Amino acid sequence: MRPRKDDEVLVDVLDVLLRDGAIVRADVIVSVADIPLIGIKLTAAIAGMETMTEYGLFEEWDLERRRSAITRRQYGRRDPEVDRSEAISVGSHSSN
Amino acid sequence: MSFDDPSESTHIADGSSAEHPDGETPEIDEGRYLYCLVCADEDADLEQVGVDGEPVSLVTADGIGAVVHPTNELYDSADIAEIRRWLVRHQTVVDAAADRFGTPIPFQFDTILRGDDDRVREWLRTEHGTISSALESLTDHWEYRIEVVDVDPISDERLIEQDDRLGKLQARIDDSEDGTAFLLEKKRDHRLEEVRVARREQIAADLEARLAELVREVHTLERSPTVGLADDVTDGGADGGETYCRLTVLAHADDEGAVGSVLDQVAATDGLEVRFTGPWPPYTFAPELGGDRSSEESSGGVDDQPGGRVP
Numbered sequence: 001m002r003p004r005k006d007d008e009v010l011v012d013v014l015d016v017l018l019r020d021g022a023i024v025r026a027d028v029i030v031s032v033a034d035i036p037l038i039g040i041k042l043t044a045a046i047a048g049m050e051t052m053t054e055y056g057l058f059e060e061w062d063l064e065r066r067r068s069a070i071t072r073r074q075y076g077r078r079d080p081e082v083d084r085s086e087a088i089s090v091g092s093h094s095s096n
Numbered sequence: 097m098s099f100d101d102p103s104e105s106t107h108i109a110d111g112s113s114a115e116h117p118d119g120e121t122p123e124i125d126e127g128r129y130l131y132c133l134v135c136a137d138e139d140a141d142l143e144q145v146g147v148d149g150e151p152v153s154l155v156t157a158d159g160i161g162a163v164v165h166p167t168n169e170l171y172d173s174a175d176i177a178e179i180r181r182w183l184v185r186h187q188t189v190v191d192a193a194a195d196r197f198g199t200p201i202p203f204q205f206d207t208i209l210r211g212d213d214d215r216v217r218e219w220l221r222t223e224h225g226t227i228s229s230a231l232e233s234l235t236d237h238w239e240y241r242i243e244v245v246d247v248d249p250i251s252d253e254r255l256i257e258q259d260d261r262l263g264k265l266q267a268r269i270d271d272s273e274d275g276t277a278f279l280l281e282k283k284r285d286h287r288l289e290e291v292r293v294a295r296r297e298q299i300a301a302d303l304e305a306r307l308a309e310l311v312r313e314v315h316t317l318e319r320s321p322t323v324g325l326a327d328d329v330t331d332g333g334a335d336g337g338e339t340y341c342r343l344t345v346l347a348h349a350d351d352e353g354a355v356g357s358v359l360d361q362v363a364a365t366d367g368l369e370v371r372f373t374g375p376w377p378p379y380t381f382a383p384e385l386g387g388d389r390s391s392e393e394s395s396g397g398v399d400d401q402p403g404g405r406v407p
Contacts (some may be wrong), residue, residue, distance in 0.1 A: 002372070016379045
C-alpha cells in the first residue's frame with residue numbers, strides 16, 4: 001500500500017505540531033521560565049478536550065509550571081528562571 | 097485534566113488582550129515565527145502565506161535557511177477552528193519548504209525567536225554545526241504514521257476452536273450443571289480476554305520488529321486514537337474498531353514501498369485495517385537545538401513528554 005497524504009488524514013499530523021517538532025532551548029526563544037510557551041488560551045482549549053493524554057505538552061505538570069511562572073511574573077516576584085526571559089515584556093500591545 | 101476554575105481560565109484568556117495591561121501572555125517587540133530549517137543558498141526564497149495570513153520568507157546564513165514570518169505576538173486562541181486553521185497553514189508552509197528544499201527540521205507550532213532577521217541569522221550561525229548535521233542526517237528521510245485497527249474482531253467461537261485451554265473449558269461448561277457452568281464461564285471469559293490481548297500484542301510486536309529492519313527509527317504511540325482536532329474531518333475510517341497499535345517511523349523515501357509491503361501483509365489478516373499516512377516532515381524525530389544550556393532544568397520537562405521523541 002502507499003501512504004496517504006490528503007486533507008482527510010492531515011488531522012493525523014496537526015496534533016503532532018502542537019507536541020513535537022524541533023525543540024529550541026535558547027535565550028532568544030520566547031518562553032516563560034524557560035519553557036517554550038504555547039498560548040495559554042490554546043493550551044486551555046486543548047486541555048478541555050478528552051484527548052488530554054495525547055498532548056504531552058499539556059500534562060498537568062506543564063500547566064502548573066506555566067501558571068506558577070505566570071503568577072510569579074504577575075505579582076512581581078522574580079527568580080533566576082524568570083529573569084532569563086526578562087526580555088519578554090508583559091502588557092498591552094504597543095505595536096503591531 | 098483541564099482548568100478546573102472557569103474564572104481563572106477566563107482571566108487567563110482575557111490576559112492577552114490589549115484591554116488588560118496586566119495580561120500574562122508575553123509580548124514580543126519583534127520576533128520571528130519559525131516554521132522549519134532547510135538547506136538553502138543565500139539567494140533562495142520561498143513565497144508562502146503563513147499562519148494568520150502573514151507573509152513567509154526565508155532567512156539564510158551559511159547554507160541554512162530558516163522559514164519565518166515576522167510577528168510581535170504569540171499565536172493563542174481558545175477557538176479550536178482558529179487553532180486548526182493556524183496548524184493547517186503551519187503544515188502547508190512546512191510542506192512547501194520541504195517540496196522545494198528537501199527534508200526540513202520542522203518546528204513545533206508557536207516557536208518564536210525574539211529579534212529580527214539578523215538575529216535569526218546570528219542564531220543560525222551559532223547553531224550551524226548542530227543544524228547542518230541534523231539536516232544532513234535527515235536528508236530524504238520522512239515520518240510515516242501507521243495505525244492498525246481491528247475492524248472485525250475475531251469471534252469467541254473461533255478463538256475457542258483455536259485455543260486448547262478455551263476448548264477444554266467450553267467442553268466442561270457444556271457438561272456442567274448451571275452453578276458450575278456459571279463459574280466456568282467466568283473463567284472462559286477471562287481466558288478469552290487474555291487470548292485477545294495476546295493476539296493484539298503479538299501482531300503489534302511482529303509489525304514493529306519487521307518495520308525496525310526497514311526503517312531508521314520506530315516509535316510506538318499511545319493506542320488511543322487522536323480525535324482532538326478532528327471535529328469536522330472524517331477520521332479515515334478507523335471508527336468502530338479496536339486500535340491494535342499506532343506507530344510512527346522515520347524512513348528513507350526509497351524504503352516507503354517496502355514499508356507499504358509489510359503493511360499489506362498485516363492488512364491481509366482477517367479483520368485488520370491498516371492506516372498509513374505520510375510522508376510527513378520528521379516532527380517526532382526532530383532534534384533539540386541548543387539543549388546543552390539547561391539540561392538539568394529541563395530534565396523533568398520536555399524530555400519526559402509521553403508520546404514524544406524517546407520511546
